[in-house]
Amino acid sequence: MEDEFKLEIGREFESLDEAWNFWNEYGSKIGFGVRKYNGTKSKKDGSIITYRYVCCKEGIRKKDRRETTTSRYRPEIRTNCKARMVVSRIDEKFKITKFNEEHNHPLHTQETVHLLPSQRNLSEVQAHEVDLAEESGLEPKEAFDLMSTYAGGQENLGYTMIDARNYLMKKRRKHIKFGEVGCLLEYFQKRIVENPSFYHKYQLDMEQQVTNVFWADARMLKDYAHFGEVVSLDTTYSTNRDHQPLALFSGFNHHRSVVIFGAALLYDETIESFKWLLETFLDAHTQNKPQTVFTDQDQAMARALSEILPNTRHCLCTWHLLQNGIKHLGNLMKEGSHFLTDFKKCMFDYVQVDKFEEAWSKLLSSYNVHENGWLNSTYNIKEKWARCYMKDAFTLGMRSTQVSESVNAEVKRCTKPKLDINRFFKRFDKVVEKKRFKELQLEYES
Template sequence: MDTGLSLKLGLEFDNLEDAWKFWVNYGGSKGFGVRKHYPSKNKKDGCITSYIYVCCKEGMRKPDKRDFKTNNPRPETRTGCATRMKVKRVGERYRVVDFIDDHNHPLHPPETVHLLPCQRKITDCQAYDLEMAEQAGIQQKASFDLMSKYTGGRENLGYTREDAKNYLNSKRRRDMAYGEAGILLQYFQQQLIDNPSFFHAYQMDLEEQITNIFWADARMLFDYHCFGDVILLDTTYCTNGDHRPLAIFSGFNHYRGGVIFGAALLYDETIESFKWLFQTFLQAHNQKNPQTIFTDQETKP
């Protein structure tokens, strides 16, 4: 499984990043995983003068004082492998000054090299494809199988299904923190701080994505308690680029002025979404049922 990479003493790199990339590719071509060991720094200016890169099975795991509490300890994966490459700064470049090729463990065949952590990476193009597939409603397994066929097999894809799942989950967390959903949830949290009577709820799908959101502030809760015998549910509002329906529960006070009893952003207008919406609405209002409900013509309960 040699891809033509040649490692010998005196080989030079422009920087440490190039040296690390070479070591990763070299390990992949030979069938072993790699990791960084430790750098040596100049005490005066803190610059790295040398770096050692090793096999992923270098050394042995240190004893853990908590081991006696562990019912199913992790298996030992290190074997004390001595294989390593040391680069030293010479001028503005880094030169290989030490290389040991002495594995004491079996190497991986080409069919399994792609499973090594150091060989797995989702490129920008692959990340874009994963995001587009998810937005199109394609299941993660189907998306992964399709992309594997495009590349001629899973071993050529460069990442595993678990990597794809972790990437999409991380993206959702980033979107939750900084995207529209994150801003909305931050607003809800602030409302709870300002007024503990504020109510909000959201529904998530099997892939932990937010689908439906409902909220009602203290004024809405009080108005429903007083004037909630007759309510109107209107979902004709579409306020965002995704054309997601904004559902408004409204009514009239004793001055015939309009009042709001609650609001929701829905993913769609399916039976499941409306079932969740009505259950959540009653939960917000202490299970008080209205006597009459009027709905717009577009609603499909």
Template sequence: MKIIYNRKKCKHHLLDFNGEHNHDLHAPICVHLLRSQRNITESQAVEVDLAYDAGLTQKKAFDLFGVKSGGREHVGFLPLDKKNYLRTKRERGLQFGEVGSLLMSFKNQALQDPSFFNAFQLDNEEQITNIFWADGRMHMDYKLFGDIVTFDTTFATNKDHRPLGVFIGFNHYREQVIFGASLLYDETQSSFDWVFNTFLEARKFKKPITLFTDQDIAMGNAIRVVMPDVRHSLCTFHIMQNAIKHLGNLMKDDSCFLSDFKALMFEFEDVTQFEKEWEALLKNYKVRGNSWLERTYALKEKWARCYMKTTITLGVRSTQLSESMNAKLKKSLKSKLDIPTFFKLFAMVVSEKRYREVEAEYNAKEKMPRVKVSCLPLLKQAGKIYTPKIFELFKKQWEKSLLALVGNKQDKGRLEEYLIVSCDEEGEYVVTHDEENATLPCSCREFEMVGILCGHALKVLDVLGVKYIPETYILKRWTRGARDGCALEDDGLDIHRNEGLDLSDRYRELWPDVVRLAHKACEVKDGYLLYKSRMKELDK
């Protein structure tokens, strides 16, 4: 086709036209591959976004479109178009740079969640170095379960390779709960100082009772400065790994060094016995003067069982909570992610963890624990008030009480002291009964550390003829009603999303109804025709 432009008349004129094709036509089966026939509609764009948010790979997402459309040729676009769409959208989202986009993202979260908290640290050139954030649910979880916190850092979750630090605890179902997260510039003491201070600021300076970390020196120094009254404990798993790293030469062949060292961490409850066994370890393996062992021994109050008896741990001895979370993050997040995309996918991982509590809640109400000895009111009571995992821990202590014997009883005024010995464990334990104050402390300090009555105390309750767990020894954080009465934050703000929904939110709300109605309409021909005609009317 030839066109000329007449300048005098200011008009275009068709000069020549040849209606025959000057190239071979594509077969009808290939038409959908032509660029002119490919287009991502607005509705498809929303589905592409949702598939990306769900973490589907490019191939899996496109396969899903193909199944829904009745074949890849009916989708209307190619995988390359989908990839270009996502790249263009990401570039548009970064038009103000990563930092600007991050600030906009935090601003939107604050509008949706009034309790959302975020903070930045700037360097001398006013560049962001460290970032901390926590949403309303994290605040509420910390209020309920923030007595024991683990903190660990991981790498390779974003393209800047910034260390990701996550504050984690566990709820009444012993499922992970996240209290806050931070992206650090580095792992120096100044960065940790800022993160710990900011964490406490977000919590209105309510401190945890015990904080577990690895053996990072900078982290330990920061805790000592920022939270001197918090009990800092070391992860036993990291200590074991460091022992293998520094003393691997002692673990060859049939050496028992690792098992002997492990016993020092977990087995000895008496300080004198621990010190005796430590000396035996140094002598037997000829490691006296080893610098790593000397540094580790100097911190024995943070890892040895006999010194941890005065520490509230709730059964935690390592940063395993943080490590399992970090493993999940590394699996879900890729190192090539920009910061805003990283935050989006991090929120998805957090949501997945929270859903575990929903499942645990459902299972707890669907499956009440079976009590084989149905005539025991103590176990019946425990089954009703404790969550399933805590009930199993309590039942183990009750089984221990069956093997326990009262070796001696002494009356000391208003106090009664019971000497308890067991058939399956060494040592003697003293349980003191104070009837006036309704207390029953045991020298093993199981309740003080874990929050569950020990078998020794349960034996004394049985001797006293007490058939129910005293209210004093029912820790609310372990009960099924741990969240009761805590729907509001301290400032009275409800933790929920605002009513203002964006395009993706509206799509998610409408889509289930659309699918349900379409399925129902297709069951009969008249329904199908009615649905199709009404959809055409709505489309207009």
């Protein structure tokens, strides 16, 4: 062992921190974990005059007197090891006055010493890197593998994946100490300070608990003023631990790129919730009503639209319609079947009504689905999705699946049901930033 880490009586340290760092480094060289034990204070001024540093296996765990039915007990790691170092304050410095180098247990090899708790430390810089990785949507394991690669291996990183997880968990508990409602209001307050035009509104239930929440930043308000004639309203995402639906209002800009006009977390998908959502959306956008709204086949949403926006054309998003078709009629789309192709033709190919009706009758006969409930209910609202019935609708070409496919992919990639409200907003803001950066790219290319 090098002389710089040799225990000897009289060795001096400028402070207790220096003495601790020496003991920790000494333990690393030898192969054992270290702990701070206790100190003795001066009766005159209360300053520490003696301090003891011990092996991590010092002492014996006290017997747990509680009655417990725990099936998994912590392993016993204490061996009453007597290895220690005692420093005392002499002439304004701390000197080693006693030490014991003998251990009563096997020592760790140099290949595993980096796993000792006393050798693991998540520095401020590393904690910031973990935060950035988490905000970017990386899973803890992916982030840890990335950091390990940068450091040249896990043994050089200085912390383990468990340490990173514990750090994130502690940080999340701190952020939600006032509950999810507190986090929600804190987020909105921060956004208002950044931009006074930020709009938000929430609805309370009988117990004064937040149920539905809507928000739109200044850029969303501006985009809607320019491009809000045709809107897609999607509520197919379940984004947080309470499985609340996320409602997104989106559309096309002048580059035919997707822009977001507003978002909401809903308590449920009832008629009353959708009516509140639509009324709040109009309030945010100064009662500027869209000409056309595309949605999925949700009946509660359709009822709310007919009451709140009676003069707005209601159409069905073809992407959602096809997804529902695959869900309800997957047995007809097995290998070799042309059902999906024929169904798409009914949606997109026929300009004349009689041609559409003929193709629809042929579809039902060819696949013997005259009694299928989903097909019959879909046919009853054909004016919302069939091309021949939508010739007079103002759509800006939004019948294509570009809006829903694009937004669905981004939101599902960046948000997951296990997220708490604080992490959800960070991830959602990233989705919005990506959309706006895409617009900058298109602006540059044009």
